[in-house]
Amino acid sequence: MKFETPLVGADEHGAGRLTRRAIFQSGALLVGAQAPLMAHAQATPAAAPVAAELPPQRMQVQLQINGQAHHLEVDTRTSLLDALRENLRMTGSKKGCDHGQCGACTVLIDSRRTNACLTLAVMHDGQSVTTIEGMAQGDTLHPLQQAFLQHDGFQCGYCTPGQICSAAGMLAEARLGMPSHVTRDLDSSNVALTDEEIRERMSGNLCRCSAYPNIVAAIRDASRERS
Amino acid sequence: MKAFTYERAGTPAAAAAAAARPGARMIAGGTNLLDLMKLQIETPTHLVDINRLGLDRIEPGENGGLRIGAMVRNSDLAADARIRRDYAVLSRALLAGASGQLRNKATTGGNLLQRTRCYYFYDTARPCNKRQPGSGCAALQGYNRMHAVLGASDQCIATHPSDMAVAMRVLDAQVETVMPSRTRRVIPIADFHRLPGNTPHIDTNLQPGEMITAVTLPPPLPGHHVYRKVRDRASYAFALVSVAAIVDASGGRIRSARMAFGGLAHKPWRVEAAEARLAGTVLDEATVNAASDTVLAGARGFGHNDFKLPLLRRTLQITIDEAARTA
Numbered sequence: 001m002k003f004e005t006p007l008v009g010a011d012e013h014g015a016g017r018l019t020r021r022a023i024f025q026s027g028a029l030l031v032g033a034q035a036p037l038m039a040h041a042q043a044t045p046a047a048a049p050v051a052a053e054l055p056p057q058r059m060q061v062q063l064q065i066n067g068q069a070h071h072l073e074v075d076t077r078t079s080l081l082d083a084l085r086e087n088l089r090m091t092g093s094k095k096g097c098d099h100g101q102c103g104a105c106t107v108l109i110d111s112r113r114t115n116a117c118l119t120l121a122v123m124h125d126g127q128s129v130t131t132i133e134g135m136a137q138g139d140t141l142h143p144l145q146q147a148f149l150q151h152d153g154f155q156c157g158y159c160t161p162g163q164i165c166s167a168a169g170m171l172a173e174a175r176l177g178m179p180s181h182v183t184r185d186l187d188s189s190n191v192a193l194t195d196e197e198i199r200e201r202m203s204g205n206l207c208r209c210s211a212y213p214n215i216v217a218a219i220r221d222a223s224r225e226r227s
Numbered sequence: 228m229k230a231f232t233y234e235r236a237g238t239p240a241a242a243a244a245a246a247a248r249p250g251a252r253m254i255a256g257g258t259n260l261l262d263l264m265k266l267q268i269e270t271p272t273h274l275v276d277i278n279r280l281g282l283d284r285i286e287p288g289e290n291g292g293l294r295i296g297a298m299v300r301n302s303d304l305a306a307d308a309r310i311r312r313d314y315a316v317l318s319r320a321l322l323a324g325a326s327g328q329l330r331n332k333a334t335t336g337g338n339l340l341q342r343t344r345c346y347y348f349y350d351t352a353r354p355c356n357k358r359q360p361g362s363g364c365a366a367l368q369g370y371n372r373m374h375a376v377l378g379a380s381d382q383c384i385a386t387h388p389s390d391m392a393v394a395m396r397v398l399d400a401q402v403e404t405v406m407p408s409r410t411r412r413v414i415p416i417a418d419f420h421r422l423p424g425n426t427p428h429i430d431t432n433l434q435p436g437e438m439i440t441a442v443t444l445p446p447p448l449p450g451h452h453v454y455r456k457v458r459d460r461a462s463y464a465f466a467l468v469s470v471a472a473i474v475d476a477s478g479g480r481i482r483s484a485r486m487a488f489g490g491l492a493h494k495p496w497r498v499e500a501a502e503a504r505l506a507g508t509v510l511d512e513a514t515v516n517a518a519s520d521t522v523l524a525g526a527r528g529f530g531h532n533d534f535k536l537p538l539l540r541r542t543l544q545i546t547i548d549e550a551a552r553t554a
Contacts, residue, residue: 054230076233112331178306181322186311203462204326
């Protein structure tokens with residue numbers, strides 16, 4: 001593998017940051033360069049003062065995932081997302097930003113939609129988690145999955161598991177009469193899921209391919225099927 | 228993320244005692260704390276999980292108000308029938324913030340304690356007095372579009388990011404806490420957050436380990452409740468300027484108007500003298516503009532955020548106008 005531009009460039013925000021140019025110019029980056037990148041990240045700790053560091057702490061946790069009990073031992077730092085993906089190898093839930101901004105990691109915890117990247121596995125001991133792997137009933141797709149297929153609600157598909165889990169949680173919230181930012185009448189507990197409502201309620205799920213019109217159409221259809 | 232030990236607290240007082248230890252932090256929804264821990268801006272060595280303490284009910288308070296448990300999630304608070312009916316400004320503010328997923332996790336107490344979204348606070352390669360006291364403020368001469376125009380200091384021009392806190396301020400909410408010593412106290416929301424001064428690393432007047440147990444609301448206030456938020460996107464973005472208002476008016480005459488502002492300062496901003504200028508007046512543009520003068524007394528921009536001064540005037544104008552007409 002040959003890089004024509006240095007992978008790690010200096011810019012005005014400080015030395016040693018990976019430049020966007022370098023990322024775009026090195027097509028094979030994601031496959032080839034992860035190891036050097038991670039080594040680099042470890043070599044330059046952040047500016048926070050370094051106190052005597054604790055060794056990693058491990059704890060037992062039991063999670064009910066898609067109806068099945070899983071006992072695992074995790075580093076306390078493990079996010080629920082990493083527990084799913086790395087410890088349990090359930091890679092349906094995606095890691096996009098890892099900071100709660102993109103929604104690709106959305107799962108249902110005790111039926112409520114949540115960013116799995118912004119919560120710790122140890123905080124959910126004994127709770128039940130539904131991921132995209134648990135949406136279908138055997139070979140029968142969940143109505144939302146079917147609707148996403150019918151409406152072509154994706155292009156690359158990376159955000160799709162989060163979109164579908166988020167939509168499932170959102171439809172449950174709407175059925176409970178929970179209002180949104182665009183709900184005109186706060187006193188009414190009947191939520192009419194207009195496209196405006198769907199868009200607002202789904203704003204925590206980004207789609208870089210911008211399949212939004214088809215995502216909205218899929219959710220609109222699935223919501224009518226269920227009601 | 229730095230390694231940490233983890234415990235689940237049994238009672239609020241035990242949580243307070245555990246969190247008072249050096250290096251310890253409480254974790255509730257965790258949506259802000261974990262974000263900051265991943266970037267090593269927050270580096271606790273011990274986490275005290277308060278998620279199973281209860282404190283998740285909304286109950287009638289004294290004098291006809293409501294008592295909101297510190298662990299009531301933002302989405303549940305916004306959807307509560309009593310809040311929607313009697314404290315609509317609070318529902319509206321909550322629904323204007325974050326995303327559905329985050330509101331499901333974020334708590335009433337945690338929302339008050341969220342840290343600024345100043346880019347330089349987040350960028351560990353740049354100086355920031357809030358993150359590292361004495362290192363300087365990169366925002367003063369930097370890209371400061373989001374930053375404060377009121378109450379700032381030469382140490383810090385960060386803003387408080389919460390929408391909910393702005394509504395709490397207009398409602399004159401009170402924050403109930405328990406100390407590690409088990410002593411309880413009540414802090415008026417006006418005294419809860421601090422201006423940066425020379426100690427921008429201290430956001431609130433809570434003592435080490437002091438835990439929020441509830442936020443109480445006074446009896447419902449008459450008038451039309453509005454929360455208007457101006458931001459770069461239609462959804463899921465922090466406020467450039469926001470106004471929480473409760474306007475009691477009829478036939479174009481304003482009986483009373485309460486207003487609090489987000490996006491302007493290191494804490495939710497409220498100027499009672501501006502409210503006095505509106506009380507008893509007939510609504511017109513000049514009156515609201517005079518109220519804006521009072522709100523903006525001493526305001527200054529730092530370059531990129533100069534637009535917030537005229538934006539505040541226009542936002543207040545339309546907010547009061549709409550509220551008075553629908554009241």
